[in-house]
Amino acid sequence: MVSRVIPVSPFDLVIFGGTGDLAQRKILPGLFRRFVAGQIPTESRIIGAARADMDDAGYRDLIRAAIEEHAGKHSADKDAVEDFLRHLSYVPVDAMGEGGWKELQELLVDDEERVRAFYFSVGPNLFGPLAEQLRSHGLAQRESRIVVEKPFGHDLETARALNEELAQHFYEDQIYRIDHYLGKETVQNLMAVRFGNMLFEPLWNAQYIDHIQITVAETVGVGGRGSYYDNSGAMRDMVQNHLMQLLCLIAMEPPARFEADAVRDEKLKVIRALDPVDPDQIVRGQYTSDGTCASYREDAENPASKTESYIALKCFISNWRWANTPFYLRTGKRLSGRASEIAIVFKETPHSIFGIDSGRHRNVLSIRLQPNEGMTLGVTIKEPGPGGMRLVDVPLDMTFADALGEQAEDVTDAYERLIMDVIRGNQTLFMRGDEVEAAWAWTDPLIEGWERRGDNPKPYDAGSAGPDDAAFLINRDGRRWRSIKG
Structure with missing residues (x-):
């Protein structure tokens, strides 16, 4: 296709x-x-x-x-x-x-x-x-x-100033704030899966979903971007924009129409419904050298840097759909694999008729943005063969490269799609000024908090899964991060 x-x-x-x-x-x-x-x-x-x-x-x-x-x-x-x-x-x-x-x-x-x-x-x-x-x-x-x-400002104050400056010369419907993540085929398929299938939308809420993980992991360091990155960090560089946009698409209510302002109105509601995050629900990290690459501080040329190259946080959305459902977000540099994934982890069945020996099983819808764009739905079935009712989880896989074969290269790149949307005048996949400001209004107090406390990021080995405290953040809730091995 x-x-x-x-x-x-x-x-x-x-x-x-x-x-x-x-x-x-x-x-x-x-x-x-x-x-x-x-x-x-x-x-x-x-x-x-x-x-x-x-x-x-x-x-x-x-x-x-x-x-x-x-x-x-x-x-x-x-x-x-x-x-x-x-x-x-x-x-x-x-x-x-x-x-x-x-x-x-x-x-x-x-x-x-x-x-x-x-x-x-x-x-x-x-x-x-x-x-x-x-x-x-x-x-x-x-x-x-x-x-x-991006970046659309460094904080709420500068974002407002930039919006006001652009508004002096162009109307809002002429300004296209581009986030290439929103142009990815899988991100748009997320909306198709949610709002085009009766199978999922009735289950897309706190009653059936245990938690959601959003991961953007990179194997590279800050490299030649050290001076910029050291004034930004993972929170400003990734969470405030990319991860926030993915969170909005996962959590938003169905818009009345698939039109720019209808979609962006619902995304804005999600950002405004985000609870403040307590300090003990945030883990910041900074990669150290594994002997084959430089440490973050060497890359940034700042031996006393307190800037995070990794961040994980647990947040909640205060509305009826998502009450008490945790969203775990993490992103970092120099990790063990390159992966961008949204994982919707459904709750266990309320009662297992197969007994304790059948183990614990959960359906997981995995949406992979990179590499190998596609979606996988984990389904529990009986393991083939005699010997009783043994259960095993198997994937229903829709990897674009496998499904399309040689035609997979013809799947439009994010920038291609977004530039053509600019020419058409379609702003659906672009951020509106009030979205950007609302995201900064949520992000700024978190950054100000750790700067005021003088918190140091936790060291983690380059090529690892991140700091140990990030594993504890989710493990203490009886959950585990999904593997990021590339």
Whole structure:
């Protein structure tokens, strides 16, 4: 099964930071794949904008190499690559000054009905200045859209300031705050499973679900991001945005329609219903060297750092659907495996007719975001063979790669889908300003609490499952973390 292609109208897309890492790894290879799929009209224009002094030919050479490295099997079609590159132009632009803006104006099609999208693939300190430049140079029309990458502020105060700054130049329905996790096929399948199947929705509540685990584990360290990460930490870098969004999709009430504001209204209700988290329900960790890699403090070049590279916490949502159901969240660097998983752990049957020897069994719906995107539902059956009623848990597996075979590569990448949604004007999978502020309003007191107490993160060995205290956090409730072995 190949993704169904829905054509879009001709558009102009300007990528600020068009020579940067994200543009080369994700944005432009993704656009090339959409071009091959027939989704980008021939009249469309893609314009790279950055500080580097480069002409169109030099930019096309740069992106040709990026496509060959990152676009997968389609990059072997050299004719398609060259056809795509003909849509590309480049303008050296000074985000803080006047250089390049007149040239950019001249490149863009002067049509008020035409979609203009401006992707801010730059540091957040440039979001406001770029928005102001677009407005002052007459490039911000009603059909214009801006795409901004995280971080959306460093705390509630800066998030509010950023929202207010962008709102001076663009309406909320023109601002697309992108979180690539929401573009993943499995995340959207989560909504399809919940709201498209009578099988699950009646069971999706505290009466039948024992607890939920959300895990985003990485094997890499902070590496070249050390200086940024040391001012951020796992809470700001991952929990406040990625994990919060996954939590919202798991916990939200069914929206009236699958439309942007209807979905985001329900997500906002979840964030506002989150209880404050007690300090003893939070475990912060920091990786140490295992002899083959540097420690966090070495990577961050800060020998006295108290920044967490790992965090686990237990939280509750105060509403009727989820009363007293714990949500366990964890994320970290330099762990034993690379895995992003949501696990819905159902309660045991109220009474086992098979006796104590049959063991304890629970159904678990595992939603894997990476690697090997897919879903697995654990079901209890009788173990084959004679010798009595022995029970065993087996998976009903829907791994995309297994189900689709060679066509699995045609499952649309998160960035591809989200960029096309920007062009269509569909904000369903993007965060709204009040969502971002509500997430910071919940997160800030937790961060302020451990900073005020002077808490130190717990050390853990690189390549392990995290600090021992994180295991105790869930084990004392009679539960266990799921394996993160990659």
